[in-house]
Amino acid sequence: MTDFAETKTLFHLPEGVVYLDGNSLGPLPKSAPARIAQAVEAEWGAELIGGWTKCGWMDQPTALGDRIGRLIGAAPGTTTIGDTLSIKVFQALSAALALRPDRRIVLTDMGNFPTDLYMAQSLLDALGQGHVLKAVAPEEVADHLGEDVAVLMLTQVDYRTGRRHDMAGLTAAAHEKGALTVWDLAHSAGAIAVNMIGTGADFCVGCTYKFLNAGPGAPAFISVAPQHAEKTEPILAGWLGHAAPFAFEPAYRAGLGIERFRVGTPPVLQMAALDAALDIWDGVDLAALEEKAATLGNLFINEVEARCPDLTLASPRDARHRGSQVSFRHPDGYPIMQALIADGVVGDFRAPDILRFGITPLYLDEADIRTATERIETVMKTRAYDLPEHREVKAVT
Template sequence: MTDFEKTRTMFDIPEGVVYLNGNSLGPMPKAAPDAMARFLHDEWRTELIKGWNTKGWWMAANALGDRVGKLVGAEPGTTIVSDSLSIKVFQALAAAMAMVPDRRVILSDDGNFPTDLYMAEGLMKLKDDGYELRIPNPEDVLDAITEDVAVVMVTEVDYRSGRRHDMAAIIEKAHQLGAVVIWDLAHSAGAIPVELGRLDVDFAVGCTYKYINGGPGAPAFIYVAPRLLDTVEPYLSGWWGHASPFEFDTSYHPVPNQITRMRIGTQSIAAFNLLSTALDVWDHVDMADLDRRTKELAELFIAQVESRCPGVSLASPRDADQRGAHVAFQFEHGYACMQALISQGVIGDFRAPDIMRFGITPLFINEQDILKAVSVLEDILARETWKEDRFQTRSKVT
């Protein structure tokens, strides 16, 4: 049984703050400063270039990949950590398109995070071979999978509403019709149970700076099904994925039958160090326990807001099994209201045009935090504090 009071003590959250934004950026583990100091003083300073061998830097992408893989139900040796999520989307999509060379349709949805769609648009322009990007409503994706679709590329949990796609149903239909499926797990990894291996997922990508708490700009990950490891084409073919990188061959030959072929170039070992420290917290967490606790806290939050905060409406699915780990409410003046909340130490975030998002993260959030957040929101709405001039000007990051 996961001890969430113990995990709560493992994060450094400013006193008086209720942090409901772990769905955008996880808080800092308390062990992070000491871990970074050890890296600086006991690795980089003392080992210098030797650290690639003596401290395991060269294979850190794989080692961390396996640790992240445990959180998403991946088999050992199928996940690596490196680069940014946008790069991993591009990498997975290029490989998936090559697997279905006689088709020209990429299917996503209009609730996918925009950067995934931007990466698809850029790749289509680069190929310049008649590709089409279809983006129906999220609810219509399953019906939109047809025999002309090459790749289905969707984010499991909608970044706005928290609505979950039916992963098993989409995979089953796509595979029946010969399409390849890519899952973006940005709002799934560390938030809800994921079973990549059991569901026969083709590709998955995700980030580690949200629920996994790896820090701002923490590296992303990519998963490739074991059945594809010897044939998947690494179109971003960097020397880290070469079969013999230190022979400095002028032609690219990928590592055979290993996820290592999806590595590209030199990574930030400092960032890897912070991610490793965050993953130490996850060694104490069972994903089934996390899922139960998330649902309990989310149900409490929804019930309290709906009974005490008139004027806002639930934008997330009411069925807990159809939600991820954040809850969204609509309010016409959502940006100003969120700024008022933040000014009183309740930190969530806003997504245009009118969505206030609240991450439900049991590793460091409990019932008292939920009740405090609702009380602050109730007071802001009753007093119309959000109307104050200081809350009307939008910052660059919302």
């Protein structure tokens, strides 16, 4: 059984702050600074370029990928890390489309994260083969799965409301129609129990700076089902995806399996932070984590609704249908969130009117939830959000 009181001690959490924004950027693991310092001083500093071999830098993307693979239910040897989530979306979708050359529709939902939609449309435009990106209402996705759909591309947990797609059911429905699936797990990995093998998902991508707590700019991951890995020819043919990178051949030869999805030079210092963050997950039961998140999320909803009737629940009430976050709506959502941050309750705002709160049991407990809801009530009753400084829109919301 996971001891969440113990995991809370493993994070640096500023005094007096209730951090409800781990679904946007996870807090600093206490072990990360020393691990990064080791990479800087003992590895880079002492070994110089020898660090690539002596310190195992070159092999880390796959080794760290396997550690993430355990958290998303992926087969060993099918996950790697590197680049950004946008790049991994582009890679996964292009690979999936190449496996369905006679189909022209990419099906997604209108609530999908904008970068996924941007990357998809830019890919389809670049291909110039008549592909169409079809975005429908989230609850209508299954109804639009037809014989003309090449790929179903979805984010499992909606970034604004936390609404959760049925990954197993929709994957099965897509496969029944002959389509492949690309799942964005940005708000799933480290938040809920994911089973890539069990659901039959074809491609999964995600980031490591949210619930996995690897820090700002941490690398993304991609996982490819074993039956597809050797059949794909990545559209981004980077030198580290080559079968023999240091042969420096003029023509590209794809590496084995997931190795071909590597593109550029591994981010060594960010991988050090990720390595430290993943140590925390070694003792975490994901089913227990999801159950605890549901309990804390339900408490948060009940307390906010009892204390703040002007806030409207935007997330599914049933925890089985939401991820590890709770969102409320209010026309003054932005200044309300700024007032809350000033009072030590850190969440974030998503246009046009969403106040978003991450529910992360690794470092949040019932006392934190009650403290947060008391402060939310104070901000709402005193209308602290009417102060001019809270209405000044910042670059990052």
